[in-house]
Amino acid sequence: MGYTKAFVTILLVILAASANAQLDKLSKDEATKLVLENNFGILIAKNQVAVAENNKSVLNSGFLPTLTANAGADYNRDDSVIEFPGQFNDDGSPREDLEINQAESQRYNAGLNLNYTLFDGLGRYYDYKALKEQYQLSELQARETIETTIVQMFSVYYEVARITENIEVLEETYQNTSERLQRAEYAFDYGQNNKLDVLNAEVDLVNDSISLMNERQLLENTKRDLNVVLNRELENNFSVDTTITFVEPLLLDDIMENAEANNVRLLQAESNMTINDYSLKSAKSVFLPTIGLNGSYGWNLNQSAASAFFPGVNNTTYSFGLGASLTWDLFDGGRGVTQIKNAKILLDSQDLLQEQLKQEVRRDIANAKGNYINRLNIYRLQENNVITATNNYERSNERYKLGQITSVELRQAQINLLNAKTSKNLAKYNAKLAELQLLQLTGQLLNTEL
Known part of the structure; x- marks a missing residue:
């Protein structure tokens, strides 16, 4: 009797040490907010x-003009000797050499050049529209990343919830087995049964405690997985909401009616089609001329040093010019021509890919x-099976x-x-995760209360 009580006490201490305390509850809305704010994939x-x-x-866009400025400066200092061979002064003496030392000259210039393309065959027009469509595509790609991450987050969140509820079931099972062991001990002490019932209860209690400890360890590991998705501290402990609600049937019918129109993969395919169409139109600009305007304004200052025959001068020049080019x-x-042909083929291939994708999306939604x-x-x-099993166990x-x-028969009913x-x-x-996957495919994941 004393051994069994000590045995049960040790198990209770082990289980109590790992039991969940009163933890802050992480609601589904808060988890969604955290993943949107912190998840690395969503931030990227x-x-x-x-x-x-x-x-x-x-x-x-290429629609704005270009304005460039330029400036320069040059400085020279020369030492020179000028000889006059065969030349004589008035008195008949040879003409002396002329030395000019430290003759300085400077040149300064500055200018502005303005260029503007009036018309380039509509190439930049369609390129600009393609950039705008590329932005819409990037938003759709970000939406797909957000939806995929939210589904991933909820798959882990609901796994935490499932394990939490399983622990409650295991705790109840452990408690029932513990009570059975006490009854078996009392009955054995008073000679109402043999030792076999006590031993069976002890074995079952050990098995229940092991299952409970393993499930609690699994819960800790899964919470760490969720903290990784939420980009929080790994050891941040919490509880989750185990309440599950499903989409109303009428609302589900409305969602299914517009499923293809809201599917993010199909929307991306349409955006890619538009971008390829703009690329084709932009390629055709090669057949049209390019018309541009240009203007310039310049300033030059030339300070030359005096020479043997000319005095130094300062020459300042201002210039202004306008021009047009075709x-x-x-x-x-x-x-x-080759680029245009290839662009047409790529557009046709994109159209075929879009049709293939539609078939796949219809299949995925139906599945x-x-x-x-x-x-x-x-x-x-x-x-209903739980109700039946509960009645059977009672x-x-x-x-x-x-x-x-x-x-043994009681244990089977308990199991x-x-x-x-x-x-x-x-x-x-599993049903809730299937609902999330359906909402993602129909494009309503971010518009539905989860």
Whole structure:
């Protein structure tokens, strides 16, 4: 008797040491907010959208003129000797050499040049429209990243919830086995049964405690997984909301009606089609001329040193010019025509890919809807199975107390109840994850209360 009590006490201490304390609850809304603010993948996707937004600016369009400034300065200092061979002074003496030392000259210039393309065959017009469409595409790509990350986050969040509910079931199972062990001990002490019932209860209690300890360790590991997705401290402890609600059938019908129109992959395919169409139109600009304007303003100052024959001068010049140019590549060797042909082929390929994608998305949506309905039905069946297993266990427990069944039969009823409850938990969260996948495919994940 003393050994068994000590045995039970040790198990209770081990289980109590790892039991969850009163923890702050991480709600689904808070988890969604944290993942949107902190997740690395989402932050990178937002940066890519910011880059695309910069690219679609008029500053990157080619519609604005270019203005360049230039300036320069030169400085020279010369020492020279000028000889006059064969020349004589008035008195008949040879003419002396002329030395000019430290003769300085400077040149300064500054100017502005303005160039503006009036017309380039509509190339930059369609390139600019393509940049705007590229920005829309980057937003769709960021949306896909956000949706995928949210589904990933909730798959881990609901796994934490499932394990939490499983721990509650295991704790209840452990408590029932512990009570059974105490009853078996009392009955053995008073000679109402043999030692076998006590030993069976002790073995079952050890198995229940091991299952509970393993599940609690799994819960800690899964919480760390969720903290990674949320980009929080790994050891940040919390509890989660185990309440699950499903989309109303009428709302689900409305979602399915517009599924293809809101699917993010199809929207991206349409955006790519538009970009390729703009690229084709831009390529055709090779057949049209380019017209440009240019203007210039300049200032020059030339300070020359005095020489043997001329005095030093300062020469200042101001210049202003306007011009226009027309460039037309009448024949470029066929490169432009080849580019246009290739652009048409790429556009046709994109159209084929879009049709293929539509088929795949229709299939994925149909499969997701079927999976969701199937898993939801399984969950309903598992709920009924828990009721049946509960009734079976309660009746078996009463019959065991009356001595009508053995401890082995009671244990089987207990295991059946344990399996029924954990299977119900699994079915519930599987159904919810199937719903999330369906909402993602129909483009309504970010518009639905989860």
